[in-house]
Amino acid sequence: MQFGIHNPSWLFGPDPAELFEGLKQKALWAESHGFTWFSVMDHLIQIPIAGAEDEPFMEGWTALTALAAVTSRIRLATLVSSVAYRNPALLAKMAAGVDQISRGRLTFGFGAGWHEPEYRQYGFEFPPKPATRIGQMEEALRLILAMWTEKRTTFHGRWFRAENAILEPKPVQKPHPPVMIGGSGEQLTLRVVARLGNACNLFGNPETVKHKLAVLRGHCEAGQRSYDDIERTNTISLLLARDAAALAAKRERLALPASYGGFAGTVAEVTDLVGAYRDAGVQLFISSAWRNDRETFELLAADVMPHFA
Secondary structure, three states: OEEEEEEOOOOOOOOHHHHHHHHHHHHHHHHHOOOOEEEEOOOOOOOOOOOOOOOOOOOHHHHHHHHHHHOOOOEEEEOOEEOOOOOHHHHHHHHHHHHHHOOOOEEEEEEOOOOHHHHHHHOOOOOOOHHHHHHHHHHHHHHHHHHHHOOEEEEEOOOOEEEEEEOOOOOOOOOOOOEEEEOOOOOOHHHHHHHHOOEEEEOOOHHHHHHHHHHHHHHHHHOOOOHHHOEEEEEEEEEEEOOHHHHHHHHHHOOOOOOOOOEEEEHHHHHHHHHHHHHHOOOEEEEEOOOOOHHHHHHHHHHHHHHHO
């Protein structure tokens, strides 16, 4: 089993000028402590679950490009990019550049989009029906894959088009960077994963994830796609402490609400939780850096991850 860190917030200290420096140090620490994955959010403003809307917030692909230049081993991704925020042919070009700079360490995280306030703020149309946004995602992804693999691409879709388009240089990874599709809708999103994805990213407790993966397996079988070709990942926020007393003190210090959407536990409890995700079929366990502390990741690296080596 592999482990990763997802970074949903850009605030590491009081100085907004140091946003990237803090992000870089966190990615370098993750790379040197056994994590194989580091991702950032691709939002234009902070989302409610992770912080205040007006907090300083860097654009995801800009930050990812800089991380590609200063890291050497860890896999990098946006978790995930919304189809609406960039022309997909341009996004294909951007992603190919990041794959080149990182020497083949990009995972292309892609999704249908959901946070309507940033659509309004930045002037993007927000189709109210999820089916429309998921259809846009699938069509855009087909164009992106064509741009990565064809010498020239002509594509006429319902929402997107390209005319004899050139993308050079191609990505380092062949036939293309792995595509991770975020979302767990059973009828539409997981069907797109089965058609076009190389990885899925799910949320929920182990039983929920196990059920979603069973649905994904069914879509794969219906489409004659090998389920084992798709990497299974999940993301969860963790708060770790060595014992119950230390955990209670942390919860108080961080003002962690009773409705905390992640999992707060001792090292033993988190080890059991990770094991339950592994047994549910998860291959990459991504811990979100939200409402926790550095010790959480130090304990995860030193005391939990060795059980799954």
